[in-house]
Amino acid sequence: MVLVLLIVSLGVFALVALLPGDPAVAILGEGHPASTYDDLRTELGLNDPMLTRYADWLGGALTGDLGRSVVPPRSDVSDRVVSALPVSVEIAVLGLLIALLVAVPLAMWSAYHEDGVLDRMISAGTFAVLSVPGFLAGLLLIMVFVNALDWFPRSEWVRISDGDLLGNLHHAFLPALTVALVELAMFTRVLRSDLIVTLREDYILAARAKGMPPLRILFTDALRPSSFSLVTLLGLSLGRLIGSTVIVEYLFSLPGMGSLVVNAANQGDFPMVQGAVLVIAVIYVLINAGIDLSYGYLDPRTRKAHV
Amino acid sequence: MTAPLLEVDDLRTRFLTPRGPMVAVDGVSLTLAAGETLGIVGESGSGKSVLGRTIMGLITNGPTTTVTGAVRVDGADIHQLTPQGRRALWGTKIAMVFQDPMTSLNPTKRVGTHLSESLRFHRGLSRGAARTRAVELLKLVGIPEPERRAGQYPHELSGGMRQRVVIAMALACDPKLLIADEPTTALDVTVQKQILDLLQSLAERLQMATILISHDLGTVSGRTDRVAVMYAGRVVESGETRDVFAQPRHPYSGALIESIPRLDAASHSLLPAIVGQPPNMLNPPSGCRFAPRCAFAQDRCRTETPALVDDVACHFPLTQALEVHA
Structure with missing residues (x-):
């Protein structure tokens, strides 16, 4: 590594x-x-x-020193990264959490009632969401929830470090939801197809024959063996979202990593670009190493034989 | 005489397949008293596994499946129950052992969890009590070092050990009826006998009725009280196991018994086999379904379906005892 x-x-x-x-x-x-x-x-x-x-x-x-920006006010690259990173990480993590919370039940329902009416609707719905560009979904969400309903604020960012967690979540929700939409559609489709395969396994039949209720079988027997692709996808998404939610950051005027890199690149601020991209890359590598480790938890057969 | 534990009455299981309707089980009636053992024998595709799963209620009415007739366990018709009602019976009154121990245990679950989860669910045992009972069950099915094994994952056990776990899993909540669907087919020959002996002794010790489904007559003979021979979805002959083996009356049973490889046969002699192929269940032959392969078939056999009379469904039952087994 x-x-x-x-x-x-x-x-x-x-x-x-x-x-x-x-x-x-x-x-x-x-x-x-x-x-x-x-x-x-x-x-x-x-x-x-x-x-x-x-x-x-x-x-x-x-040693944590990424140099100084070449553009006035010549600020410290590390400081800028440290201030932008939490925003991106929060949006990415929150977005993926929303995506998972919605995708897992949807996929379970879909797989359990394969080819049922709702399954077809979910399939069509996820496909529709996947084919909508992210910025359009973001714009629609802004139109509905900010402009029309006025449920959420716009163009501001409240830091968690300011001590206002609720205010922070209030501001983070819409961008996170924008990010979540595409991810949840992908997660649902991937998990559904893996679950369908798992549900045909003999051990699912054996669990049913023990009198276990369907919901319990889905969660305790089927979910874990079915989540390989999901976890892989999750890791890739997290790494990607931290570095490249530029469009969402622009839409919601968030001071995240995406805007940092793009602005720096436009200004020819090479230390800033190098520093920010390096941090993103390191996070990406670390996340994927973590994903590799999680396979051992998901399937005991992939663990090394212990004597 | 008390009511039998299990009553199967004119059971029919019909699947809608993309290529047309298929009647996998076609009018089967059986009874089984508490503690009794019944063998169900037939070749691949004879409907014996579907019969087992329909008796269990794992196959029931659905979008592509129709079940008619009745399966009564202690008087309750499995297929009239709600899904919750069926689940309450599964594990506690009827349980099932599946064919392949390699696939019927969840690879991501510890061995002990397989046993303790149904104890906690059906019996409401605490985590600790369920764990203790799980270890006892592993000991009961003859697994050495049960404490250590309970903490292992299925892939760390051999096939025979895994099938013992599957049996322990079925026995966890003291079922009255155990349906063993080809429990030894996936195992080595040496392990097969151990598993069958184990099933037999457990059934006797726990006073549990057993249905042993197998394509292997050797599995069933000597281990069951009664036997039912299935062909193309129907029972063609049933009776005391001893009698059926000594004097099969249906030509199919006779041919099956003759095709058991024998140690005292002359060396390099051909294994007797039943000519032809099992019928296509999407389009079964009219009349007696065995007629196209039967050495004794006559015109009547090809047009008129024989009813199960006096425990045999044949227009011209065999009368002589098989010489080889007499």
Whole structure:
């Protein structure tokens, strides 16, 4: 995993460093004397060999120092990431929680009443949701719940650290729901098809023959063996959502990681891009390592034989 | 005489398949007294497993299934009960042992949980009491180191051990009737005998009626009081196991018994086999369903369905005892 992270960091660094365009020009604008640009490049360390720059950057990153933004007010990259990350993580986690809470019962109902009326409706519904672009769903939610019903506020963000948890949740709910819609449609479809396969297993019949009620069988016998694809998907979604909910962040004016990266990239703020992308990548790798570990819980057969 | 434990009356199970209706069980009647053992024998596709599951009530009326006739357990008709009513009987009054122990245990559940969950559900035992009882059950079915085994997962046990767990699972809440559907088919020959002996001794010890479903006559002979031979969804002959084996009256039973491999047969002699294929149940032959494969069939057999008279459904029952088994 360390190796994976090292490769990721090198990739992130190289990607940004190899981008065309001169950061000095991007920062100062055109029309200055050549020496001014050169002074700035020296100050930013851009005249050093690339490996030296990478080593410096990586060394800093390991101690939590991701450098400073090159755009005024030249704020600390770590500080900006630390302030943006909780927003993205909260929206992603909350969105996935909503998606799971809705998807698991829907999938169970669908699988248990396979080809029933409601199953077909759920299938059609999830398919419809999947084919609606996320920004459209977000816009619709804003139109209905903010503009028409005025149930939720818009364009503000209350931090949990301000001590107002309810206010925070109030602001986070709509963006989380926007994120959740597509995910829950995917989760429902994946879990439904896995459940249908599991429900045909002999041990489900054996559990029925013991007189266990259907709901109990669904939760205690069928759910765990059926959740491999779901958990894999969950991990991928979480990693993806933390870094790339740009559209949702724009719609709801959230100060999250997505907007941070996009703004920085537009301004040619390469340390910011590198730092933020590195953090996102590390989180992604860690989440997926966690997912791999969870397989052992899901299916004891995949655990290593213990003597 | 008291009412029998199990009464099956003219039971028919009909499935709607994409290729048309199929009558898998076609008018079967049986009775079983408490503590009695009954063998149900027939080849693959004869409807014996469907019969077992219909008796159990696992197969019941539904969108593509029609069950007519009656299955009465202690007087209550399984197929007239609500789903909740059936569930209350499952495990406590009738229980089932399935064919393949490799697939009938949940791979994500510990062995002990398989046993304790029904004890807690049906008997309302506490977690600790259910666990103690689960270990006792494992000991009862002859599993060494039951405490350790209870904490293991099914994949850590051998096939024979797993089938013992499946049996223990069925016995957990003291059922009065156990339906064992091909309980040894998936096991090694050496383990088969152990499992059958175990079932037999448990049935005697716990005073439990047993239905042993098998395609293997050797499994049934000597272990059951009575036997019913099924062919194409119907019982073609039934009676005391000893009598049926000594003097089968239906040509099909006779042919089945003759096809048991024998140790005293001349070496390199051909195994006697029943010619032809089992009938297509979507379009069964008219008249006696065995007629196309029967060595004694006559014109009447091909047009007129023989009724089960005096425990045999044949127009021309065999009269001679089989020489080989006499």
